[in-house]
Amino acid sequence: MVCAVMLLALGVFSVLAIAQESSTTATGPANGRGPLILASGIAVRALALDSRANMYLTTASAGNRVFTLTGLADLASNAKAAVPATPKLALIAGTGTSGSLGDGGDALGAQFDLSLNSFVLRSGIAVAPDGTLFVADTMNSTIRRVAGSDSSEPGIVRSLVGRWASRQAVTLSEPLGLALDRAGNLYIADHAAGAIDLLPAATDSAAAGNQLIVLAHVASPANLALTFDGSKLFVASPGNGAVFSIDTQTRTILPVAGFQTQANQAPNAPVCSLSTATSTATEPVCPAGVAVDGRGNLFVADANSGRILRVDATSSQVTAVASGLKFPGEMSFDTRGNLYVAEQGANQVLQFAGIGQDVSNLTITPPAPLPPPPAPRVCPSTAPFNFCDQPTGGATAPQAFTLTNNTGTAVSGLAFSFTGANPTDFQAPGNSCGTSLQSGSSCTINVDFAPTTTGTRSATLSVTDSAGDSATADVSGTGDDYQLTLNGSPQEQSVFQGGTVTFKFNVTPDANFGGDVTIVCPPNMPPLTTCTQNPTTVSVSPGTPTAFSVTFATTFDGILGGSMTSGSLPLSSPDKRGHHGSWPFLLFWVPVAVLILLSDDWLTRRLPANFSHARAPRLVWTSLLLAVGAAVLMAGCKKHSVPTNLNTPIGVTNLTIQGGAQNAGRGVTIILDVVAH
Numbered sequence: 001m002v003c004a005v006m007l008l009a010l011g012v013f014s015v016l017a018i019a020q021e022s023s024t025t026a027t028g029p030a031n032g033r034g035p036l037i038l039a040s041g042i043a044v045r046a047l048a049l050d051s052r053a054n055m056y057l058t059t060a061s062a063g064n065r066v067f068t069l070t071g072l073a074d075l076a077s078n079a080k081a082a083v084p085a086t087p088k089l090a091l092i093a094g095t096g097t098s099g100s101l102g103d104g105g106d107a108l109g110a111q112f113d114l115s116l117n118s119f120v121l122r123s124g125i126a127v128a129p130d131g132t133l134f135v136a137d138t139m140n141s142t143i144r145r146v147a148g149s150d151s152s153e154p155g156i157v158r159s160l161v162g163r164w165a166s167r168q169a170v171t172l173s174e175p176l177g178l179a180l181d182r183a184g185n186l187y188i189a190d191h192a193a194g195a196i197d198l199l200p201a202a203t204d205s206a207a208a209g210n211q212l213i214v215l216a217h218v219a220s221p222a223n224l225a226l227t228f229d230g231s232k233l234f235v236a237s238p239g240n241g242a243v244f245s246i247d248t249q250t251r252t253i254l255p256v257a258g259f260q261t262q263a264n265q266a267p268n269a270p271v272c273s274l275s276t277a278t279s280t281a282t283e284p285v286c287p288a289g290v291a292v293d294g295r296g297n298l299f300v301a302d303a304n305s306g307r308i309l310r311v312d313a314t315s316s317q318v319t320a321v322a323s324g325l326k327f328p329g330e331m332s333f334d335t336r337g338n339l340y341v342a343e344q345g346a347n348q349v350l351q352f353a354g355i356g357q358d359v360s361n362l363t364i365t366p367p368a369p370l371p372p373p374p375a376p377r378v379c380p381s382t383a384p385f386n387f388c389d390q391p392t393g394g395a396t397a398p399q400a401f402t403l404t405n406n407t408g409t410a411v412s413g414l415a416f417s418f419t420g421a422n423p424t425d426f427q428a429p430g431n432s433c434g435t436s437l438q439s440g441s442s443c444t445i446n447v448d449f450a451p452t453t454t455g456t457r458s459a460t461l462s463v464t465d466s467a468g469d470s471a472t473a474d475v476s477g478t479g480d481d482y483q484l485t486l487n488g489s490p491q492e493q494s495v496f497q498g499g500t501v502t503f504k505f506n507v508t509p510d511a512n513f514g515g516d517v518t519i520v521c522p523p524n525m526p527p528l529t530t531c532t533q534n535p536t537t538v539s540v541s542p543g544t545p546t547a548f549s550v551t552f553a554t555t556f557d558g559i560l561g562g563s564m565t566s567g568s569l570p571l572s573s574p575d576k577r578g579h580h581g582s583w584p585f586l587l588f589w590v591p592v593a594v595l596i597l598l599s600d601d602w603l604t605r606r607l608p609a610n611f612s613h614a615r616a617p618r619l620v621w622t623s624l625l626l627a628v629g630a631a632v633l634m635a636g637c638k639k640h641s642v643p644t645n646l647n648t649p650i651g652v653t654n655l656t657i658q659g660g661a662q663n664a665g666r667g668v669t670i671i672l673d674v675v676a677h
Contacts, residue, residue, distance in 0.1 A: 035350035036351040039069060039348065042089075043060040043344070045342065046123060046342075051129050056068050056127050064111065065094035066107075066112075067092065068092050069089050093157060095110065098111065099112075099113065100112075103158050103164065114136075114139070119272070119303055119329055120238035121222050122222075124178040124224070128180060132148035134160070136176055136178050141172045142162030142172065143160045143165070144159055152205065161199055173190055174190060177224040179233060181230030182402070183368060185230070187248075189218075191220055191221060195214050195216070196214075197212050197213065197214055198212070219261070221235045223287065224236075226248075226292065230366075234246075234298055236288075238272045242255060242287075243259035245298075258318040259311075271284045271304075272286035284304065286305075288329045294406075296313035298310070301325075301341065307323045308320070308341070309321070328344070329343075330342045337356040360470075361411065362404070363403075370387070370399075373515070378542075385401075385474065386475075386477060388477060388478065390451055390478070390479060391451075391513060392451050393664045395448045395449065396448045401444065401445045402442050403431075403471065405442070407439060410438045410439055412465060412466050413466025414435050415463070416431065418461060422451075422457040426461070427448055428461070429446055454510060458477075482509040482510065482513045483668075484505055484658075486504070494674075495673070497554055497647050497675070497676060498560075499561065500552065501551070502552075503550050503551075507659060513661075517537070517538045517540055517661045518536065518538075518659065518660045526674060527648065529672075531551070533550055550657055552672055557646050648674050
């Protein structure tokens with residue numbers, strides 16, 4: 001059955017590799033070359049590229065299916081060959097039947113319900129480096145995932161989020177455009193809901209349990225494009241002609257110059273007229289597709305005028321880099337700056353070679369944004385990767401930044417540094433990179449925030465190699481502070497042996513510090529003394545001192561602060577007194593020795609006649625018996641010594657009460673004076 005479906009699909013589409021330069025259907029980039037026609041006869045709607053320039057696409061002619069078009073790189077490199085290469089079209093998901101069945105099974109047997117009838121509102125697709133495919137199943141209000149070849153279940157389709165997935169706090173209405181960053185985070189344009197949603201770590205096999213997040217609200221979003229480092233997301237709204245940029249870290253939304261919302265349109269007049277006539281100067285732009293090259297320059301497909309417009313990343317200047325196209329739509333860049341365009345009005349797939357800038361040899365991808373800290377702590381929205389708050393003198397947990405070598409050769413001589421406003425407030429305690437990185441490989445750089453003072457701090461992580469290539473990532477954080485102070489108690493207090501004394505303190509935060517502070521007793525307390533914190537953890541709000549106390553209890557004659565504590569006392573201590581259990585032996589043997597001494601004749605007459613020692617002197621017998629008794633006595637003393645010093649020693653001790661929060665400690669010194677009972 002699967003083979004039959006594939007043959008049918010291949011029969012529907014006649015893929016022609018017309019490896020030629022065209023000067024009649026479009027004007028090319030500045031070098032005078034026209035676009036290369038990669039394939040024709042395909043009514044392409046959505047398209048996406050993987051890292052090897054394999055194309056994934058949907059078509060209006062064969063709905064509810066996803067195909068892959070391979071061999072494009074070979075085709076482009078052999079465009080003038082006598083026998084040009086032919087790309088291969090293969091079905092990878094969908095039966096063509098509208099529906100929602102198939103989760104947990106082979107993607108070729110799954111049903112989809114895609115939106116493909118419009119030139120501007122289409123079900124988007126995105127592909128991960130391992131070939132895992134994400135599909136906006138628009139009419140099912142669901143995002144489906146087809147596992148890649150390197151996963152534990154290759155080719156299996158599952159609902160990731162939406163109506164047919166596990167329940168989420170955020171619901172999907174009409175998902176259209178998709179964009180996937182290199183960290184595996186999936187961005188979704190929900191057209192009907194007017195929202196851009198984010199699914200963190202969507203490439204993770206356990207992502208079905210992740211929570212969908214509303215990143216921003218944008219009117220009628222349809223098409224998305226991410227910068228290569230994932231720091232900026234571009235959103236096109238064909239319904240009103242607007243294009244916006246969203247900072248993925250701070251969630252700041254800004255209109256793109258030259259693509260503001262068209263407020264002067266006639267009532268109910270669509271911005272995207274999609275007529276066959278050439279646009280005029282007054283006709284609004286219809287942003288039917290967006291793409292970003294390796295250096296952050298934005299390209300917009302204007303379906304109204306048939307042009308490709310370029311927005312410079314630095315100057316924001318808008319220029320037309322191609323024209324004469326018939327309803328250009330979805331676009332995508334490869335890492336070498338080649339732009340792939342679905343020319344919807346001509347049912348063709350085009351490649352504009354070198355129209356964009358290639359990806360930097362080295363790129364740094366920051367980790368996913370940190371979750372909001374627990375109240376009452378706050379995390380100011382400062383760009384771009386924000387470590388949130390951290391008390392001075394401590395350091396945050398390290399965060400893994402990913403360094404990628406995008407070239408075809410290994411790089412060497414890697415060097416890491418921090419520059420910018422506050423470079424000493426950030427550090428890289430470790431990395432897996434070493435000094436070289438193989439072609440196409442990635443490694444991680446662990447970065448933490450260790451503020452030297454309070455306030456907003458920022459820096460730039462920079463990596464360079466021996467060839468002069470470089471990559472950067474901006475980081476920021478807020479330094480704050482807290483202190484432990486005495487609260488009405490004198491610094492030095494006296495206590496009798498066996499008594500208790502309480503010191504009162506405050507945790508005093510600055511205007512930014514908040515959270516839990518753990519109170520720790522000093523380790524150098526006098527012997528036979530205990531310490532009790534009340535409470536052990538102090539919850540602090542910014543700018544508000546919070547009280548706690550520490551009580552010390554001392555011991556006298558084994559009684560600790562009014563309670564018997566003999567069970568916790570030492571079992572032995574230096575002592576010259578023996579245990580009374582040895583004295584009965586001494587009291588017994590001394591009288592016996594005296595009797596023997598006084599009764600020598602009586603004892604001698606009663607011993608056997610042949611006993612050789614019967615007539616031994618009385619002194620010998622007496623000495624022998626006394627020696628045995630002494631030995632018993634000494635053994636008893638050694639084995640049964642008992643404690644006699646059961647009191648906290650008298651004297652003055654300097655103690656430090658410690659507080660700890662977010663790997664940053666604070667202390668306050670007190671003096672404990674123990675006096676005689």
